[in-house]
Amino acid sequence: xxxxxxxxxxxxxxRPIRPDGIDKVTGRAVYGADIRxxxxxxxxxxxxxxxxxxIKRINTEKALAFPGVRAVITAADFGAGDVAGLPxxxxxxxxxxxxxxxxxxxxxxxxTTELIARQACDLIEVEYELLEPALDVREAMLPNAxxxxxxxxxxxxxxxxxxPSNVVAHAAVAFGDVDKGFAxxxxxxxxxxxxxxxxxxxxxxxxxxxxWNEDGQLTVWSCTQGSFPARQAISAMLGHPVSKIxxxxxxxxxxxxxxxxxxxxxxxAMLSKQAGRPVQMTMDRVDVFEGTxxxxxxxxxxxxxxxxxxKFRAMYADMAYENGAFAGSAANYxxxxxxxxxDIENVKFDAFDVVVNKPRTQDYRAPSSPAxxxxxxQLVDEMAEKLGMDVEALRMLNTCKEGTRGPMGMPHxxxxxxxxxxxxxxxxxxxxxxxxxxxxxxxxxxxxxxxGLRSSVSVTVQPDGTVSLIGGNTDxxxxxxxxxxxxxxxxxxxxxxxxxxxxxxxxxxxxDVTAGSRVTFASGMAVHEAGKNVIKEMTARLAPTWQxxxxxxxxxxxxxxxxxxxxxxxxxxxxxxxxxxGVGLTASGxxxxxFLQGGGFAHAxxxxxxxxxxxxxTILRYTAVQDAGTAIHPAYVEGQMQGGxxxxxxxxxxxxxxxDDEGRMANSSYLDYRIPTTLDVPMIDTIIVEVxxxxxxxxxxxxxxxxIVPPLAAIANAVAHATGVRQTQLPMNPRRILETTSxx
Amino acid sequence: xxxxxxxxxxNGEVNQFLVEPYDTLLEGLRNELGLIGSKEGCGNGNxxxxxxxxxxxxxxxxxxxxxxxxxxxITTIEGVAEGDSLHPLQRSFLKEAALQxxxxxPGFIVAAKALLxxxxxxxxxxxxxxxxxxxxxxTGYDKIITAVxxxxxxxxxxxxxxxx
Numbered sequence: 001x002x003x004x005x006x007x008x009x010x011x012x013x014x015r016p017i018r019p020d021g022i023d024k025v026t027g028r029a030v031y032g033a034d035i036r037x038x039x040x041x042x043x044x045x046x047x048x049x050x051x052x053x054x055i056k057r058i059n060t061e062k063a064l065a066f067p068g069v070r071a072v073i074t075a076a077d078f079g080a081g082d083v084a085g086l087p088x089x090x091x092x093x094x095x096x097x098x099x100x101x102x103x104x105x106x107x108x109x110x111x112t113t114e115l116i117a118r119q120a121c122d123l124i125e126v127e128y129e130l131l132e133p134a135l136d137v138r139e140a141m142l143p144n145a146x147x148x149x150x151x152x153x154x155x156x157x158x159x160x161x162x163x164p165s166n167v168v169a170h171a172a173v174a175f176g177d178v179d180k181g182f183a184x185x186x187x188x189x190x191x192x193x194x195x196x197x198x199x200x201x202x203x204x205x206x207x208x209x210x211x212w213n214e215d216g217q218l219t220v221w222s223c224t225q226g227s228f229p230a231r232q233a234i235s236a237m238l239g240h241p242v243s244k245i246x247x248x249x250x251x252x253x254x255x256x257x258x259x260x261x262x263x264x265x266x267x268x269a270m271l272s273k274q275a276g277r278p279v280q281m282t283m284d285r286v287d288v289f290e291g292t293x294x295x296x297x298x299x300x301x302x303x304x305x306x307x308x309x310x311k312f313r314a315m316y317a318d319m320a321y322e323n324g325a326f327a328g329s330a331a332n333y334x335x336x337x338x339x340x341x342x343d344i345e346n347v348k349f350d351a352f353d354v355v356v357n358k359p360r361t362q363d364y365r366a367p368s369s370p371a372x373x374x375x376x377x378q379l380v381d382e383m384a385e386k387l388g389m390d391v392e393a394l395r396m397l398n399t400c401k402e403g404t405r406g407p408m409g410m411p412h413x414x415x416x417x418x419x420x421x422x423x424x425x426x427x428x429x430x431x432x433x434x435x436x437x438x439x440x441x442x443x444x445x446x447x448x449x450x451x452g453l454r455s456s457v458s459v460t461v462q463p464d465g466t467v468s469l470i471g472g473n474t475d476x477x478x479x480x481x482x483x484x485x486x487x488x489x490x491x492x493x494x495x496x497x498x499x500x501x502x503x504x505x506x507x508x509x510x511x512d513v514t515a516g517s518r519v520t521f522a523s524g525m526a527v528h529e530a531g532k533n534v535i536k537e538m539t540a541r542l543a544p545t546w547q548x549x550x551x552x553x554x555x556x557x558x559x560x561x562x563x564x565x566x567x568x569x570x571x572x573x574x575x576x577x578x579x580x581x582g583v584g585l586t587a588s589g590x591x592x593x594x595f596l597q598g599g600g601f602a603h604a605x606x607x608x609x610x611x612x613x614x615x616x617x618t619i620l621r622y623t624a625v626q627d628a629g630t631a632i633h634p635a636y637v638e639g640q641m642q643g644g645x646x647x648x649x650x651x652x653x654x655x656x657x658x659x660d661d662e663g664r665m666a667n668s669s670y671l672d673y674r675i676p677t678t679l680d681v682p683m684i685d686t687i688i689v690e691v692x693x694x695x696x697x698x699x700x701x702x703x704x705x706x707x708i709v710p711p712l713a714a715i716a717n718a719v720a721h722a723t724g725v726r727q728t729q730l731p732m733n734p735r736r737i738l739e740t741t742s743x744x
Numbered sequence: 745x746x747x748x749x750x751x752x753x754x755n756g757e758v759n760q761f762l763v764e765p766y767d768t769l770l771e772g773l774r775n776e777l778g779l780i781g782s783k784e785g786c787g788n789g790n791x792x793x794x795x796x797x798x799x800x801x802x803x804x805x806x807x808x809x810x811x812x813x814x815x816x817x818i819t820t821i822e823g824v825a826e827g828d829s830l831h832p833l834q835r836s837f838l839k840e841a842a843l844q845x846x847x848x849x850p851g852f853i854v855a856a857k858a859l860l861x862x863x864x865x866x867x868x869x870x871x872x873x874x875x876x877x878x879x880x881x882x883t884g885y886d887k888i889i890t891a892v893x894x895x896x897x898x899x900x901x902x903x904x905x906x907x908x
Contacts, residue, residue, distance in 0.1 A: 017838045024846030025834040027781015027821035031847060034780040115766075201881045203785040203793055204847040253783070253847025254881050285786040477844035477882060635841035639883055643844065646884030670790035670879060678872040678885045 006630065006690060010558075011488040012698060015635045016495045018481040024251075031251045032207030032223030033282045040209070041070055043264070043271050043281035044117035046107040046124045047291060048099035051133035051357040051663025052146060055097055055106065059125040063109055066123055068116035070275035074107045077270055078237055086236045088326040092360045093237065093266050099128070100148055100325035101359050102664055103290025105263070110271040110279045133357035133663040137299050137322045140166040140356045148325065148355045168327040168353040173335045175405060181314025181346030185305025189382045193375040195712070195730040196656035197297040197322060199289060200364045201647070201675045204253020206292060207282040210268035214276075218245045218269055223252045225259040225474060226513030231505050237266040238273075245269075248504040249474040252514075256647070257363030260513050261293055289668035293362030294657060296322040296330050298371040302338075304379040310387050312398045314346040315339050317375065321368065323353050324361040333368035336407035337709075338376050340447035341395070341417045341601060343404040357663050363515065365644060366448035366705035370651065370712050377444035377713030378726065391443060391717075392430070395421050407447065408596060416627025416691035416701075417445060417601040423687050424603050429623040439609045439620070442717030446602045446709020450693075450702040451516025452593025455523040456509025459487065459530045459587050461538070463580040465572035467491065469500040469527065472511035473519045477643075477704070478636040482520040483527050485632050486698060490531030492558020493571050509590050517600070517702025520632055521693075522593040528697045530589030537587055538571075541578040598695050602626040602706035604645065604714040610722045615734030615741070617653055617719060622711075623685040629693035629701030637703050642684040644707025650676040651708075652715040654731050750814045754779070755823025763810030769803075770794045772810035773820060781821035781850045785879065792878030795851040795858075796820045802858040804877075821850035824857055833857055833895040842891035844882035852878050856892045864899045871896075 006013075023029040060072040075096040095104045107124050111117035134140035134148065147164045154161035155169040182188060209221040218240060224230045227247040235242045252259060264281040271279040283291065302317040317338055321331040331351035339347055384391035399418040406412040424430055424443065434441045460468045469487050473479060480500040488495045511523070535555045542560060543550040552563040561568045569577070579585045603625040609618045624641040631637040654674055658667045667673045692699025716727040723741045747762040750772060761776035773779040773796070782805055785791035789804040796805045797819040824831045833853050836842070843849045852875065859866055859874045866874065871892050872885075880888060 015841070018841070020846075021838040021843070022830070022834075024843055024849050025830065025837050025853060026825055027779070027850045029846055030780070031783065033784065034774075036778070036780075115764075202845070202847075203791060203879060203881055204783065204845070205785070251847075252845060253785075254845045256881070282784075285788070285790075478841070633841075635887070636844070639841055639844055639887060642884035642886045643882045644884075647881065669788065670786050671788070675879060675881060676885075677876045677879065678889065679876045681885060683889070684884050684886045 009489055011485045011495050012630060012632050013634065015633060016481065018478050019484060019500055020475060020480050029251045031204055031253050035209040035221045035250065035280060037209065037211060037278040040278045040280050041110040041112060041275055042114040042117045043108055043110045043268055043279045044114065044121050045105045045267065045287065046121040048095065048102060048104040048106055050099060050128055050130060051102045052131040053099050053128035054131065055095060055099060056127040056129055058107060060107060062123040063120040066116065066120045068112040069109060069120045070277065071110040071271045072107060073267065073270050073274065079239065086233060089233055089262065090237050092326055093263060101357050103359060105291060108267040108271060110275045134166055135356055135659055135663055137297060137320045137354050137356060140354050141320065141352065148357065166355045168323060168355060171332045171335055171351040174348040176346030178314050178316055178346045178348035182305045184307065185313045186308040187383060187386050188303060188305045189379045189386065190303040191379065191726065191728055192301045193728045195298045195371045195374060197294045197358060198651050198655045199294040199673065200256035200258035202254025202256060202258055205283040205285060205288045206259065206263055208264035208268045209278060209280040210272040211278040212269060212272040216244050219248065220245065220265050220269055221248045221250055222265050223250050223259065225252065225255040225476065225515050227472065227474065227505050228510050229513055230262050230265055233262040234266050234269055238269055246504050246506045249502060252474045252476050255476055256365045257367060257515055258292055260515055261362050263292060285670060286668045289673065290359065290665055293324065293360050295364035295367060296361045300371065300375040302375040302379055304383055306383055306387065310389055310394050310397050312342055312344045315344050316348050318350045319372065320352040320354055322356050322358060322361065324358045325355060326360045327355065328353055328361055330361065330368040334372040337369040337447050338372040340407040341400055341445045342398045343400050358657065365647065365708045369446060369448050369709045370648065373444060373446045373709045374712040374716065374730065377710065378716055381717040382726065392421055392425050395445060413598060414691055414694050415601065416689055419689050419691050420601050420603040420625045420627055421445065423689050424605055424625045427605065427623055427687060429605050429621060429685065434607050438612055438722055439607065440718045440720065440722030441605065441607050442714045442721060443605050444710040444713035444717060446706055447599055448517065448705040448709060449596040449599040450521045451518045452522045452595060452597040453512035453518055454592045455511050455526040456588065456590040457523065457526045457530050458508060459534050461534060461575045461579045461585040465575035466497040466499065469498055470503055470508050471500065471523060472503060472508040473514045473523050475502055476514050477640065478633060479519045482632045482636065483523055486524045486527045487531050489698065490528050491534065491571050509588065517704040521696060521700050521702040522591060524698065524700055525591045525593055525696060526589040528589065529591060530587050533587035533589060537585055538574055538578055542574055545577065598693055598701065600627050600701040600703065600706045602710050604710035606711065606714045606718050608715060608718040608722055610719055610737060615737035617732055617737060619649055619682055621682060623687065624707055625687040625689060626703060626707055627689040627691050627701060628703045629696065630690055630699035631688050632700060634688060637688055638686040640703045641686045641707040645684045645711055646676050646681050648708045648711025649681055649715065652712045652730060652732055654733055656731050748811050750810055752813045752815065753817045755820060765811055767810045768806050769808040769810050769813045770805040773805060779820050779822050783847055783850060792855060793848050793851040795854040795878065797854060797858050802855055821854055824853055831857065832898045833892065836891040836895035840887050840891040840894065842883065842887040848878060848880045852880065852888055860896050860899055864896050866896060868893060
């Protein structure tokens with residue numbers, strides 16, 4: 001680990017065992033599908049077998065009459081027309097008059113057993129009028145393409161388009177004068193890159209359980225990334241007030257952005273309302289692939305210009321992102337991320353969000369950025385080749401620094417990119433030569449924001465002087481630990497004295513999603529504030545006991561002390577004195593940390609070997625470098641880096657939504673989609689860089705997402721160096737490698 | 745069709761439970777016995793989240809029918825710890841931060857136990873080969889492999905010198 005100047009923390013930077021660990025190694029932890037309620041029914045979803053069709057008629061009579069069936073619902077049960085504020089969500093949860101992708105939900109059934117519910121789904125009769133699907137992002141943009149939404153008009157900088165279009169929006173972003181920049185460039189590299197739709201691949205399928213009481217009180221258990229946003233979506237779809245809805249977040253078996261949107265929650269709630277019994281709905285793996293939101297495939301045409309001494313002068317990119325069936329905004333993020341690592345005066349981007357007849361896409365770890373980096377970082381690598389420069393030296397020459405125009409157009413504050421590249425260049429990996437035939441080394445950089453948003457926690461001081469930390473963010477990868485550590489540091493108590501709990505939406509203030517690398521960052525700010533409020537309240541209570549004015553009591557290093565030094569006590573002693581024998585003490589902390597805040601850089605060095613006979617790419621060695629700001633729990637920071645790297649390896653080498661011409665996914669199982677296994681990857685070495693984040697009291701940067709950004713390009717660069725052939729399309733599976741390298 | 749009675753020794757105790765002839769062992773464990781530690785990630789043997797040890801063999805319990813378990817001896821994740829003492833693998837997974845979301849963890853621990861019970865000196869290549877049937881999407885496997893290797897180190901030590 002590489003550390004710049006850092007305060008002497010006592011808890012932050014240590015590696016304690018996570019508080020929820022024992023439940024998770026003994027099988028006791030309760031995940032979505034583990035909820036068991038008396039009289040619980042099984043809910044199943046009827047899905048579209050077609051990619052694009054008008055629903056002429058739905059007949060549920062036979063299903064309703066089937067023995068054991070307790071309720072059957074369609075979009076008609078949610079009221080006609082769009083749900084205010086969530087039109088696309090409601091149409092995605094249940095198709096109304098049109099199905100827009102294979103797997104699109106049409107109806108749902110609750111029955112006494114899963115088998116009966118599945119059989120009843122088969123008895124629902126749907127009459128379709130088939131339409132031609134739009135499946136390729138560039139073809140879907142053409143004027144003669146099949147139109148998904150007849151009312152959709154492209155949002156452009158000059159107002160809405162006139163004709164129906166699958167282009168949701170055209171974002172045009174420019175700084176400086178890109179034409180002048182290219183004119184001043186001695187070397188220009190330009191290519192078109194394509195990536196395929198890929199899935200987050202979380203191991204736990206979506207599951208939701210709902211119980212609608214006769215008095216209208218609704219409880220929903222869900223393995224969601226955001227219990228509060230889920231509550232709002234359920235409320236909007238059912239026309240039911242949030243005050244009567246309690247969402248209980250279960251443990252969550254992975255998400256990576258894919259469990260932000262609601263799918264089953266509103267259906268389970270409506271089925272429970274109609275059946276008068278609790279209803280559990282759990283997807284199978286095919287449902288997960290076909291019925292939830294993967295991340296967009298892309299087509300990016302990019303061009304980079306530099307002077308002969310290596311200074312980047314201009315960058316242009318035309319970026320088209322597949323949003324799937326409904327509008328999204330991935331391409332817009334891409335314009336912010338693609339050059340975030342560099343200081344380039346003249347840039348211009350045309351970014352297109354495009355609907356196609358595939359599942360509505362959702363966020364996946366640093367949404368939009370990996371595909372953008374796949375283009376950018378290959379151009380950087382190629383530029384270095386053309387200039388005859390070391391690529392890392394070229395990055396150092398052009399790196400963003402304090403004050404460089406940042407991703408949002410505002411100046412970068414303490415960006416860690418330069419330090420990441422420096423540490424990569426100083427690493428044993430980079431300094432070791434790679435030898436042997438068919439081998440190559442590649443590097444790449446990447447950026448993603450910290451999403452701030454709203455967080456709220458409360459802290460209760462217990463009579464024995466320990467504290468409870470109540471939060472509302474589901475713990476997807478160790479955030480009970482990372483938040484408890486920040487509270488322990490704030491209060492100057494041992495980690496073991498903080499007991500963190502994740503609670504339901506009735507029991508804590510509003511919390512936005514567990515996503516966007518935001519929990520340790522933004523909820524950590526709320527924890528810090530709550531801790532300060534605890535100290536303030538304890539000080540106020542201590543004053544009369546000590547007979548010292550509150551303003552003359554200081555708190556530092558875990559101890560209260562009167563200014564004259566005559567009285568002193570540890571947090572635990574004082575807590576026992578002012579709470580143990582008095583009234584309870586609870587303090588809260590709530591923050592709104594803004595939307596896209598600061599962010600973090602990652603970097604990767606990867607060595608590959610390409611088998612010239614089979615085309616198989618083997619990852620020989622991988623070093624992940626990332627700026628964590630301040631690493632709260634370094635082991636879990638490493639874990640995020642390693643996990644992101646391996647997801648990126650899968651994306652680069654093998655994963656894709658493989659469609660036939662009619663829009664049917666042909667590989668909707670783990671066997672055929674094939675995420676990386678233990679045999680596909682080596683150990684992933686990590687270098688944690690710490691350039692403290694000025695936006696956070698402990699300098700934290702969220703670390704969940706940047707690690708997936710570099711690997712796509714780093715591996716492509718490595719393959720290019722091993723084979724002499726640039727890889728502009730993902731996945732770089734054996735077939736593609738053989739096709740592109742044959743005759744070399 | 746009518747339900748069948750299955751009698752099996754599960755985590756050291758004789759249990760009887762009812763299954764439909766088409767129910768999987770995983771469904772029997774989870775729905776009839778409340779042993780929810782075994783997870784369903786795929787339902788077709790691709791992910792290993794439902795791993796249990798049946799008659800000494802590691803199996804995907806989603807690919808075994810409940811009725812096939814009649815008379816069997818089965819260890820699930822709930823039976824890996826001994827009393828209030830965690831198994832070395834469980835301690836090692838905690839110490840090495842070898843889990844993030846934790847959904848695949850029961851399957852990995854059961855699978856690794858099946859390996860180390862038979863081959864406590866398994867090396868990295870062997871551990872990677874053995875665990876290739878268990879999918880994890882969070883960790884990138886690095887810390888899982890490390891945790892299993894370190895648990896193997898501990899299990900190879902004489903009983904008296906083990907750390908509690």
